[in-house]
Amino acid sequence: MCTYGVYRLKIGRDDDRRTLQNLFEEMVSLAESSDTFPQRLLFNLLEQFFIRAHMAHAETGTTQTDARVSAACEFMEQHIGESVSVADIAAHCNLSESRLAHLFKAHLGQSVKTFQDALRVEQAKRLLATTQFSISQIGEHVGYSDAAQFSKFFRRSMKCSPRAFRQEFTQTPPKNHPRAPKSTFSAT
Secondary structure, eight states: OOOSSOSOOOOOOHHHHHHHHHHHHHHHHHHTOOSHHHHHHHHHHHHHHHHHHHHHHHHTTOOOOOHHHHHHHHHHHHTTTSOOOHHHHHHHTTOOHHHHHHHHHHHHSSOHHHHHHHHHHHHHHHHHHHOOOOHHHHHHHTTOSSHHHHHHHHHHHHSSOHHHHHHHHHSOOOTTOTTSOOOOOOOO
């Protein structure tokens, strides 16, 4: 998940959308290689993708995310393991809860709580995929002192248990397998 304002990429022209999709698909195919030169090319394509996406997005005339929303997002990320309420977040940003809720809906298209939950799920997914921490340790890291409560939250969000997610993620399917990574690029 990208943070601090990059949630919806609006690409107006079809040729820009096709160019970005082609770059994305080429990156996906190169990502499977462990050789040095394809990796360098991958980084080049990634940079090209970001530059072209920024240019295409800028042409749509959309505004950047409000600084107060960015500050709230950053605050939530820094305090991901703590029980932080919407009131706490609003107070940190010197806003009322209702004003913060309005800004979140206007700039991110979601509620503060939905964003906070998504942030916790993404952090949990990263930890499940990249560490050997226990499920309860990961739950504590993302703000759940009870492992059962964390598992319930994760299952509701991901439609699978944390353990099943870890097992599924750590199994590498062979190429052309139905579970093998595919290009899932989508720009609206």
